[in-house]
Amino acid sequence: MTVIGISGSYGGLNLGDEAILTSAIEQLRAAVPGVEVVVFSRNAAHTRENHAVDRVLNPREAMKDEITPEVERLDLLLLGGGGILYDSEAQTYLREVTIAQRLGVPTYTFAIGVGPLKDRVERDAVREGLDRMTGITVREPSAKRLIEEIGVQVPVTVTADPALLLKPEPFTEEMLAEAGIPRGRPLVGLSVREQGAAAPDLTDAAYHQLLAEAADYIVQRFGADVVFVPMERADVREAHRVMGRMAVSERAHLLQYRYTPRQIIGLMDHFEMAVGMRLHFLIFAAITGTPLIALPYASKVSDFLSSIGLEPRATVSHTTAGTFLADLDRLWDHRAEQKGLLRDRIPVLMERARETAPLALQTVAPRAETAAKAAE
Template identity: 50%
Template sequence: MDKNDANVRIGISGSYGGMNLGDEAILAGIVSQLRASASAEITVFTRNVADTLARHAVDRAVPVRQLTRAEIVPEIRRLDVLVLGGGGILYDRDAEAYLREVFVAHELGVPVMLYAISAGPLVTASSMHAVRAALDRVQAITVRDRLALRLLEDVGVTRPIHLTADPALLLEPEPLPRDALLAEGVDFDRHLVGFSVREPGPAAPDIDPDEYYALLANAADFVVERYDADVVFVAMETTDVTHSHGVVAHMKNAERAEILRRRYSPGQVLDLLGRFDFAIGMRLHFLIFAALRGTPFMALPYASKVSGLLDDLGMDASPLGETGIGQLLARIDRSWDRRGEIRGTIEERIRGLRARAMRTNEHLLGLLQHAPARTTLDQIGVA
């Protein structure tokens, strides 16, 4: 669609710019839903303009973190609606940074919608105040899990909050050539178990790298020795490669481990997850991709957003910091034996989650219908 033909201008702000495959899957889900239902000019506020324009079917990209507040004002003023999200972007260190554009929109009278976000940890007074002040003036709030809904209520948000689901649940697989994986050392003649690790950081403040390197190395060795499987470490973010090496360095059977180093799209990684017999992971979207492909998995929850997914899928798991090596190996063994049962549970629940994910776009279309100026139902071109 030529942007000059668009009837409504939508801005999307979040953690975008090619740093994390999960975030890019979220943006792909949002954009695909919009393109299927509305005639719109889509602007993405991103860390990397070139990456966003290359990956996604959007009309414009703005280097939001490079611009001053004064420079961002005209970009917000031109919008009919500002969308914040999705993803887990409201946490102590960065909540105020992500909310800057929301406060500008409030001052300019531009409607705002929060799109399937999650939240936490939120414990500092300044971040909780910013979240309350920003969200109590937005036109629509949707969250991707019940824990986020409860947390926003607990910090004092009084606007109605609607439970939907992660937009990445709407992603479709993109073929990943077998030759590309063979070149990375993946042996398809063995059982394959995918692993996902992540870095410590503000969204996971309680992770001790040395402890979880040893924990996951023991888990990987157990998988190799008990099931005669190779383990494949999948990086959802660039830094995951470094931490995967940290785990492999602690393994006795390091020769049976491969770390994928090439750059793949979210759709290709989704395709890859369907080739594993089993998956063990920390990253939320690694687990979402496994669920979408019907691959049995065991999660290592480090944050409420992972626990929220497990709750939606009817799966139990102990937080990473409360799991000892013996407990972890026992859980892996039980989960491996129950692969068929786990697959059935996932396939039953995932349909409902995908339906919930589609409802977020319906909330956005409803907001567009009531937005001021040129944004009427006929002009939106609702499909």
């Protein structure tokens, strides 16, 4: 039996990462019948309950002598996907990779994102870990550029985010009613995130005020209600801060953080437009052909916009309310055009996303053949 490990930011912390894990497991099971999937997760109970996995470990709680035997029995360890190699966290996420490489277990990145990486120690750790990889796939060109910039010699292939391959689950009218979202008026989805190590250039007041003005404009100009969609728990607090600055907050609704990625993709079908910051919020909108406008806070968002034929706009810190509201107005009037663009571009990205698993699994077959010959 083939045993494949997946290590990343899993455990219910972020819907984008959960979408990636769901997709990765589906692809592995489709490609390798009978595969045993072992996930290294930050919340083992959550992963065990919500994903079709065989074994789960929390490497942040387990000791090295507990992790080593689990890594040693793997035929392949996948790192990612998701944007996990960035300042303050990169070395932590490379822990199982380092153990695997010392044990001679092949390692492969699974359409990861990289950066920001400004700390010299983190850059050195990433370069050392990636240079010992059997292969590297990334989800965006900026990740490839950064990997090459820090001196990694292993060739890098740009594929696409695994979450693009997820199928939506219907978000029914009953679910909308249960969530307190009224019908009868157009709905526009909004996403906001907190400042953090993965988005160091954000400032609180600027983007809270900008999104509050945008939300008010959507209500007053388009006659729509706005629905804040948290992609992780911290987004709930940020949404409350934005709603607190709105003039017409009674027309704003906050979804609870309890839905699956597939359900959120299904929710996008109810939106006339999606406005926001989180990468996977935008990916979920694009999957369903929902017109979207982004407030980029990182290169990964700009890269995604470019990949679907949309011109990346200025980052949050360089965006003014006037220009953003004008862009909202323009998108509202040209929603049908963007729907057509997404209809053309998303299948292309999906095909690129399908390349990731086969590339990684090329590593498994030779290893399995070697083991079989040794047993003869």
